[in-house]
Amino acid sequence: MEGDAELRNLYQEALLDYYQSGAHKGKISASDFYSHGINPVCGDELEITMKKGGDGNIAQIRYAGHGCVISQASSAIMAESLEGKSVQDALSLVSAFKDMMLSKAAPESLPEDLEAAKALEGVRRFPTRIKCATLAWNTVAQGLSARGKSEFKEGA
């Protein structure tokens, strides 16, 4: 694939839409879970806040922080995909997403709930950018596992 086609393949329309939409961006003040993530490669930081519903499921997820198209769009997709899920289901979706990003599983085998995450498949060919895509997912998983305040750092 040559440069131009590769640029469009990496930054798919759907990804740019998520980046631009600002959906799920923000901070929940009285959050049940809080998680802070950092990507040491670029120094970008991400704050994820979550609110539980009466059924114990994740009712609301918000992300805050400055980042590239890939990390911001991935954060929005993560929030959209995990809202309404139980903690257990959310964690298994995170694993499924990471398996796809790390090329352990094909994008076609992603669960239906992660349909939107297929827009990130192009990132897999850019090893230096995979961490931009996984940061939000690793950070949220950390928050869910810790059930409180947590810190996550992508391995450098």
Add this chain to the structure above:
Amino acid sequence: MLDVRRIREDFPILSRTVHGKPLVYLDNAATTQKPRQVVAALAEFYERHNANVHRGVHTLSDEATALMDAARRKTAEFLHAPKPETVVFTRNTTESINLVAHSWGRKFVSAGDEILLTEMEHHSNLVPWQMLAKEKGARLRFIPVTEDGRLDLAAAPGLITAKTKLVAFTAASNALGTLNPVPGLIALAKSRGARTLVDAAQWTPHYPTDVASWDCDFLVFSAHKMMGPTGLGVLYAKEELLEAMDPFLGGGDMIERVSWEGFTPNVVPYKFEAGTPNIAAAAAFSAALDYLSRAGFAALHEHEAALTKRALEIFAEFPAATVYGPKEPGARGGIVSFNIEGVHPHDVGTAFDLEGVAVRAGHHCCQPLMGRLKVGGTARASFYLYNTMNEVEALGGALAKTAAFFKRPAGVK
């Protein structure tokens, strides 16, 4: 004038393609490419002379030792250092600074002392001093950076006090391209009795260095940013300081005599070079210094200044781009650090890469400085002797294309 066409023939890597486009290598401030002559010197060492230094009583060991000695002599000449023994070989600039912090700092810096740095230091000229300051209870102070990315020289005299033990500063900023007034800063430090360390990592590849006339106490740089191999750094220090400093790492080669109870250190500079050094890299660095001297700093500077001038013109015509650092071409080297409005530097880096244009993107190991400039990071193009005017135009092309690609009508769904 540089014969760039001929120079490029010495760098086979420059004729490769990336993502189907010709490579435009503009990440020279991170590391430069190596000419055939340097690669050949590496191969020749391993194919003809490979042996350990200072130990074997055999021909190959003598040859390896001679190559290492020659590299030290050549490096000393390059720096206008008084003696080859004032040149210590390390792994890189970072290790050279850590050596000074460890061997000089731990001995001569005490609680309450001050170390003066600048706000534009690379993490490698910041973190070792933070570690030392924490251990000793010393205080770090910083010469501020102005809005246009220069050192606030008016503030500097007030920051040097009777407690200042060391003024450590970069000669040329890796993040902004700013060229600092090295002799003036050294003179100021000396007038207050402080020692000086010059981080010349971004200086030695582009400008003549004269430690004798500068009269600095320490000067550090890396071979790989000036066409030499990776894995070789240099520490120049005044002989009396090297004599007074404690050894760095312990082990073979740095000792004169060892008993069960203790050791006596070897003479300078070997006392700081424990273990088998990077002999092949030293031999190849000689070839890099020869290459640089054939090109000549005057011609090199003229060439880089022309490329930088054109790059700055291109950026100036581009309202969506912000360039950091001094506006006057004379105050900056061949580095253009920039952002495209609304586009994260890493997206810029990837989009440029897909055009074949290699630039650095991120905080450039200067996180506090980025905070000072109120940016998360920047993208950075940096030039060297083999870059062409066409490549600067390709940089402009990538800039226009990237800005257009990421600029989408607001609210599109």
